[in-house]
Amino acid sequence: MPPWSGGAQPPVLGHAARSIPKATLVPVKVDGPPRSSGFVEHAYLRRLGLRPDEVAALRGRLTAELPWELLAASAADPGDRPLRAAVLAAAHGPALRALGGELEGLRRADATAEGRARAGRAAAANAAYDHNAAVEPIGMLNLERLEMAPAGIERGELVATVPLAPLEETAVTQKEWSVTSKEFSSIVTDSLENVSETGVTDNTELAQSTTNQLQHSNQFNVTGTVSGGISLISGSASSGMTSQSADSQSATDSRKHATAITQKASARTKQEHKVTITTTTVTGSSETTTRTLRNASPTDAVRIDYFSMMRKWRVRLYRSGLRLTYDLAIPEPAGALRQSYAELASLEARLGPFRFDVPHSDITEKVRAGENQAHYLVLAERYGAAVPLAPGPHPDIHVNVTAPNNDGAAIFDAPPLNVPDRYWIKNLQFRFTSESRTGDYNYNLKVLGSSIPEWNEPFGTHGPVDLADPVNGALLAHASGPCTVSFHLVNNRQTWLSLTAVVEPTDEARRQWQNDVWAALFNAAQTKYYAEQQDLAARAAALRERLNGVDTLTLRREESDEIMKGVLRFLLGADYHLMPSEVVDAFKASVGNDPDRLGRGAGFPGDDTGSLGTSSAAWAAVLGHEAEVAFVNQAIEWENVVTFLYSYFWDAPAAWPFVSRISHPDANRQAFLRAGSARVVLTVRKGWEEAWVRFAEGGFRGAPLPADHPYLTIAREIAAYDDRNYPGIPPANPGSSSLLLEDEVVTTCAAVVQPAAGGAPVLVPVASSEGFDPGTVVVVDEYDDRRIQENATVVRVPDDGHLLLSGLAHRHDGSLTPFPVRRPGHRGTLIAKWNEYTPTSGTDIAVSSPLKDIA
Template structure:
């Protein structure tokens, strides 16, 4: 059972689809107009009443005035743009100097005198020994810290001053009249004042029938939304400044051209500098090594040699390399050498020969780290020698930046990148704001007539695209090639402005063929009578609903056009173009072959319009021209037979009929008996004479309508309208029951 139901549903749907495909979007549109003619003045509403008792007298003041107002407005707009930049440089210098000097002097004198003798010989011996030791040590320490900070601030402001001067001149005239009313009768009376209303006769005429072509197109205002889409994209870029580069990302990691980590490439901080368009400070390299040295002559005994050096701030010791050349004295004792506080080297003790060292890496006790690693500031190394004679000690102190210095460099680079990105962002924001202002001004500064014309152009474009299908081109390829060959500026649409067209005969023929299509499309349709119905959500994709819902325009019609998801368009085919339009719309080209039923519909509508609506006469008709403003109709109860000769028709009344004009006999229905014949004579009040009859008409069965169309068309409805006037009517003791 479910399978059978599904099959039946499919069959019904298929038949509906076939019926829908086979039904052309063709219809009829009656052209109507309203005619208003003033036909007189009529008493209107009651304005005021003045009751008067017998013998009572009163004064009535009547004022009339007219006021003329003239206004002159002058608008003066001044715009001033200010750009200011402020630079502040802060220099901080800290200098510290320490000088110390110590002097040690030691003097040792020994004098010995020996005197003796024998009687024959006497002798004297004097021995003197003097030892003097003087040691002087001087040290100067100087530390200088310098810091320079530069801050730069820029601001840009725009001020607009608008002065509007309005001069209003009001001139008026006033007329006052006073009337004295007195009731001289014995009965009370009432003076009634009424407003006077202008009476209009309003007639609704149907003056034509047109073939229509009905279709529904999606998003008629899609092209106009591009400017709003651009506005939406620009506004989405507005907002507070955000800097996404982290401080930790300022490092030496190699990256590729896109900033992604790679095995080889430039350092990330350099890539960031290029990305933001700013030069950044280079990463601190290892400083130049320090090379302190000392050369002394020792006495061969115990000797302690102190070697001092200064490690500048911002750097610390990475490693120390020792270069030494120590000579041995002439004694048989062994040579000993050591660096106090460092790792002891066994080969430096108990040597019987001189000691020569080249770039020996001094290690700390335990041998796991370099000696004095990560030390900074003033340092002193002590070297011990024993049984040495001539000693040279030289150091190569390799340094590297401290973590604090690296962090300071990282902060400085990050600040540079931040300021560059911020300046670029604010410049971009100003550019975006300027572009938004230009687009908004372009959208709002359009007059109403131009708006309607633009919408009509979009409707025309949508119609052609969806009537003629995907094979239709607004600019075919061969025509585009002809434009290119002529050197047309395709981007701005500037071409054919010189003395020569620059086209070959073949290209000229191509343009003329396309010209025929353009001319036909604009002539075949009464674009001024196209009817459009806008639908909001149909065919708009749901993701676009929030954007479309927020579209705003000062003109309500343009706003509705922009927000329309689809539009039903009823095209009005111009009179006389019905058959050619059907060939073009259904066949895809001018003069295409299409099924006969389409042409029959077009021909029937055109024939009905010709029979029923003679149209507006020329402004300067000939003297013999015959006119009939309004239609005249009557009926005939006689049976009429076809005849090629004049036929005298008995009618109910011939009043209003005019000889020399066509008359419609019978009704327009599926029988197809309605015909138009010329009235040749009006014999009397109940007869008409027509030139001939093509069909039989049986008035005895049902009265046959006889209609003579008027130039204004068929009168559909007639009524009266009233508009106020400046007049006033007066009456004495009006009948209250007759006042509406």
């Protein structure tokens, strides 16, 4: 039996404790009329994108009081006439929402593509406004921590038993075997400093299983992706800002959430311990031994029992702090990051098979409208091709000959017309002069093969006659090579014959030329296309590598920057500029005549004298801007901002096909890129609560907030409550009365303590002053109906039974119920504690265990 089975507590391995950060988000509902600072309405109207004609049409439809003149001026010139948040704050929210609904209906009535797109834009703006108007921006984030430490080994369930009768002896063959077969999970831990490391842990570890279960539970509840410094968020709700009830409710919800999570994790480790999990690496060994077991008692039977051994875990849930949160939703959180993916999609869309759409009929020598040369030469320049010249005109071919005199009939063949290759006869012009012999004779001349009647006359000159004309019989039309014309002559004298052949390229030659030109254009276009394709593919590959080849830490930082930018834009409105125009002018003045330096981010280079090249007034504007930048970065714990990503269909419908198909090897980046909207929970840095509320609600850019402004009051209350020690939280276990950590010191006072006049120190009688040191801050509390709690400083420790505290502001009565005086611990307040068990590979053996002790 274990040495502590007699009642002593098992040792707790504190050095092996695991710590998991956790938080509980509590949205706060403010009683009273709905508030409006105008920023939600301003962002809403900016997303609607009103046009002047739409403003005029809506003004005739709606009867509600709205700033129509300002709306019309902003629609006409949105760049120079921004809407003022102060004016919009005075506008009634339902009236603005009615305007958006009417605008969506007005645009849906337009059946054009532009009308549908603008209707989708209005629908997305209406959905975003409905969400932002319903969410109260002020809330609380309770910072918590789960700590799990091994707390000993205990006997588990019965595995096997061997019964032996009196004096019975038996041989037991025992086969011992060991097989290692584990499932491993890769955990990526990103340091916000400069380290990104990867570790591997066994999935059966309770701490790791709890982390996985927390993430799974969180994603299941939120139906989205959560990112930020504290990613393990559970939710609670509060109606009205009563710190005690809100904190008690959130503590109860957090305990239930944490307990359920660790119970699931413990069940998961037990299941994994029992189930064989196939992995790529399996190592094992086996050994068979035979043992002889003998019951030495002649009267009593015995039983050899085998038990599993269970590891006990001490689980503690601590609440370590409280933060004011500012809650809002922003559209398209990754809008700027998508530009690179749009460029990549454009490059990849241009990649594809080669297509050559120039028909043969386009290869012509004609000069088309707007061109200054033959069209085929225009094509050659377009594709960079060397093309053969078009078959040009050929000189006419002439044959002049004098036929011999003839008193009878004779056939005379004129010398041949040598038509060059790839040309044929287009026109064949014939002229002649002839006369007859003396007497009453006429000469006769007939062109053989022609349909022209013969000439029969005493003398005459004729021509030109186109022998190739179809009317004349189309003699030698489209003939090429040596072409001979034959004549029939009778009684002729002084006969002079002239043939002129007008030639042109043959149809085959022209087709061949078109084919040669088309082939040259095709080859040149293909070569040019493949070169362009290679360049596009290289650019697309380089861009994809640049997008995907980024380390995890840089991805998270980029997403954090985009969230910050989106929050500032949609929280502070269009009249807030990340860099005001006067600061931009100061940057421009600093670079002088080298404007390219401004585009490269090289402002204020300075000169040889050390001057920054700007005036004192401009430099003052820059310093003021930098002070505001410092405030925005310091007031919010941007490293711990929690982001809930919503699906792509909360984006403009026209973007759905593109956004929903964006891919990235990092799952978080892919979800960020695909998000159509995002809910952002800003955690306000401790001590900056009131300043941030004034800034966010318009105090820095308009009239200061009144002292009784509900959000300002809540900010002060949360800031003060964070300094308290969470009184009134019921204990996690009914038998426990202590809510303190080991490093906290507590005592009680059973007397009535009155505040001293003028804030003088007060001597407080206590049960024990051990552990209290001068200069430390203590919490003086009282568990009555008033629940008064205040901080005080230990001025001096006079003896073991008194503490001299700095001036108290309230009366504390411990005569009936002693009130506590505590020095808070540095690690937070314990709000829940319980134990969990996980199996081990060990086995325990016992003889005749009592049945009532066997699980």
